[in-house]
Amino acid sequence: MKLVVAVIKPHQVDAVSNALQDIDIAGITLTEVRGHGRQKGHSEVYRGGEYRVDFIPKVRVEVLASDSTAEKVANTIVDAARTGTIGDGKLWITPVDVAVRIRTGELGDEAL
C-alpha cells in the first residue's frame, strides 16, 4: 500500500483528476496549500510591472494506491500536471502501514 502525494498548480487539478478517473482511480484528496520550491522569493516581471512572490498557492493531491498501481498513478499525475514551466510542482510516494474503509472496516487493498 502506498500514498502518492503531489503538489501541483491549481489550474492543473481538473486535468489530473480526469486522468486519474481514466485509469479507474476514484479516491482523491485535495488540499489548498501555499508554498515554494526553487522559485523561492523570486520577483516576477509581467508586462513591465514587477512584483515579489513569496508563497505561491498550490494544490496538494493525495491518492492511496496498492503497491502494484502506485507507479501508474504517479506517472498519470506527472503527465497530467506537467506544463513544462517552473512551478509545476513535486510528487513523492510513501509506504502506508494500514488502510481501513471506515464504513465497513475492510483493510488493505480491499479498503481502496
Place this chain on the structure above:
Amino acid sequence: MWLCAFEPVNLATKPSESPSDSPSESPARIRSQRAALIDDPSLRGVDFSHRYGTVVDSWVGELLGPIEGVAAIAVGSYGRQELCPESDLDILLVHARPREIAPIADRLWYPIWDAGFRLDHSVRTVREALQVADRDVKAMLGLIDARFVAGERKLGAELLLRTRELAHERGRRWIPPLREDVRDRHARAGDVAFLLEPELKDGRGGLRDLTVQRALEAIAPNVECEHSLHGSSSILLSVRVALHRVTGRAIDQLYLEHQDAVASHLGFGDADALMTAVATAAREIAWHLDEAWRAADVWIQRPRRHRSASPKALAPGVELCDGEIDLASDAAVAEQWGLILDVARLSAEYGVPIARGALRRLSEESPDVGDQWSRHERDAFVSLLGAGGSVVAAFETLEQYELMSRVLPEWSAVRGKIQRNAFHRFTVDRHLVETVARAGTMTRSVSRPDLLLVGALLHDIGKGYPGDHTDAGIVVADAIATRMGFDRDDADTIVAMVRHHLLLASIATSRDLRDPGTIESVAEQVENVELLELLHALTEADSLATGDKAWSRWKAELVEDLVRRVTQVFEGRHDRSEVTLDVDADDVILLARAGDADIYVEADDQTVTIVTRDRPMLFCHVVGVLAHLGQSVRGARARCRGALAIDTFDVESPVGRPLDADQFGRELRRAFAGELRLGEELARRANQYERLKRPAAARPADPRVLIDRDPRGIATIVQVRAADRIGLLHAMTTVLAEHGLDIRHAKISTLGHEVVDTFYVVTVDDGHPIDDAVRLHELVLALLHVLPASSGPREPRSLR
C-alpha cells in the same frame, strides 16, 4: 448519549419505593416506556414532550417516594415540559435536611444513571439555590423554568415563589450578565432563521431565547411574553423532537443531511417547506426577544432618565427622539415612500433603533414605490447599504414590517430562500445582505462605492427566479438599477457585476494565470479597471459572506494575482477620459450674465453657481459657507477663466431648508473678510451630531487618499475616499490651501454616505504639479488627519 448496549447494574442494595418492580427493573421499565413513546409516530412535538415528561415525572415520584423536607424540581427543558427524546434530565433536589440528604439523593440519581439518562443534577437548600441563581446567570435561567415534580409540595412552592421574589428584587443586576450570555450564544450559534444548518436551541430565535424572554418577564414588570409565540415555539420543539428521533442523538443543529428525514417525519412536503417553517418561527421568536429587551431597557433607564430631551431633526420628517429614530408628527408619510429609507439609514448611521410607532406608520401609510426613484431616495438607499455590520439589523427590522419588499418588490423572491448545498451558510436574502455588509468595509478600494454596494445587494437576486441565476439576475438587476435612477453607464456596470460575479474566482482557481490568453480574455470581458476593482471587491465580499470555506488566503492570493495581471493590461491603454480644465460655451454665457459683479451668485433648489475673482482659499471659503448655511454639497465642478473662477455646486439641505442666495452672498463676503471662523464652527456642529451616535452606529471604513498625475502633466490629481460628515469638504480644501495648492478643477461625488472627491491641483508658486515626494507625503498625512477614521475592527474584517 443514550447507551444502546446498556447492561443494567445490580442495585439490589438500594431501597426501592416502587411496588411493581425491583430496583434493578425500574430503569429497564422506564427505558422500554421511553422507547415505546419514541416509536409512536403519532406523538409529535408538544404531545411527545408532555407524555414523556409525565412518564419521567411519575418515575421520579416513585423513586423519591412520599417524603418530608425534600422536593425534586425539574429545571431547564424538563422543567418547561419540553423534553426531547435525547434531552438531559435536569433535576434540582431541594431540601431542608442537610444531614440526611446524601442517601436520599443516591436513591434518585443511581436509577436515573442506570436507565442511561444524561443527568444534570444538583442538591441544594432553598437558600443555596437562590444564592447560586443570583451569582450565575445560567442557573438563574434554569430556575425560571423550574417545576415541582415530587416530594414535599410546600418546599417546592417556596422555592418557586422566592425565585420570583428574587427576580423582582435583584433582577436589575442580572440583566448585564444575561445580555452578555445571550450575545455570546448568538455570536457562537448564529441565526436560526438565516442559517442553512440552524442551531435550534442556542441560535438566535431558538428555543433558549424563549427562556430568556420568560426571565425578562420575571425581572421587568413591563415585559410581557407574547402568547402568540406558542405556535412558533411548538414548531421548533416538534423539529427538535423529530431530529432526536431521526438521528438517535442529542444534536440540536439541523444539518442538511437530516432535513429530508425530519421533514417527512413531520409531514412537510419537502425539506424546503420544513426550513421555511423553522425560519418563520425563529424570526418571530427573535423579534419578540428584541422587543422584550427594549422594554427591559426602558424599565431599567426610567428611574434615572431625565425629562425627555426635545427631538432633534435629522432629515425632513425624521427626528431623533428619546434615543430612537422617529417620524416627526408632520412627516409626509403618505406622500413620500422614501421616508422608509431615511428612517432606516439614520437608524444605522446613529446606531439607535427605529421607534415602533414609526415602523407601523410607514407600513400602514407609505405609498407604493414609484417607477423612478429620486436622487435623494437612491442616496438614502446607498447610505443604508454602506452602514457595514449595522445593515443586517436594519434589513431585518424593515422586513419585520415587510418594508424591504415594498421598497424592492423583487426582494420577496429571495426572502428566506433556501440554498441547499454544503458551500453556503445563509438563505439567499441574508447572504445578499451579508455580502453588502462586507462590501461596506471595502468601499475605499473602488472608485464607485455606490455601484459596489448595489451590485453586492443584487449579485444573486436571480436565485429567486427560474432558470440560471446569473441570466435571470441580469434582467432583474437591469430593471432595478434603471428604476433606482442610475444612468445607462452605471446601470450597465451593475449588470456587468451581476453577470461576472463569479468570473474572477473561477478563472483564478482553474486557469493558468501566466497564460497571456487567460489574462486577455478576462480583460476583454471586464473592459475597464473600474469594473475590475468592483469585481475584485465583490468577489471577496461574496466569498466571505458565503461561508468559512469559501474564502482563504489561498484563494485571495490567486484572485489578487489575476487582478494584478489584468490591471497591467488596462494600464497599457490610455483610455482614461481627460478632464478639461477650461470653461465651456455655457460658462461663457454665464460670464456675460455675471458682468463685472464682485460676487455673482445664481441659485435654485439644487444648484448654486458662483462667479468671482479667483483668490487664495476661494473654493474652501465657498464650501465652508455652504456647510455653514446647512447645505450639504453632493457634487461640484470648479474651473477658471483668466482671473475669474466659476464654481458650480449640487447642494441638498439635510433638513429641507433651501439656500437663500442673498444670505449666501453676504456670508461669503464675511468669510473673505475673515469675519467667519468657519473651521471651528463646522467642527462644533459636526461634533454635536457625532455625540448623538451610539456605540452601535455604523463605522466607516478607513479613509484613503490616492495621488496620481494627470497624463498631460498639467496637474496633480488627489483623490479622497472617505465617509461624509459636516464640514468635511471645507476641512480638506483648507488642507490643500495650507499646503500652497491651488484647485484647478474639482469633482465632488457624494454617493450615499460615501465621498469620492477628486481635486486637480497645482502649486500656487509656479502653477505646476507637485514633484517633490516628501511634499506629497506630507499632504497625504495632513489630509488623513482631518478625515473621519474608522474607530475599531467591529465590522466584519477584510482579509486584504
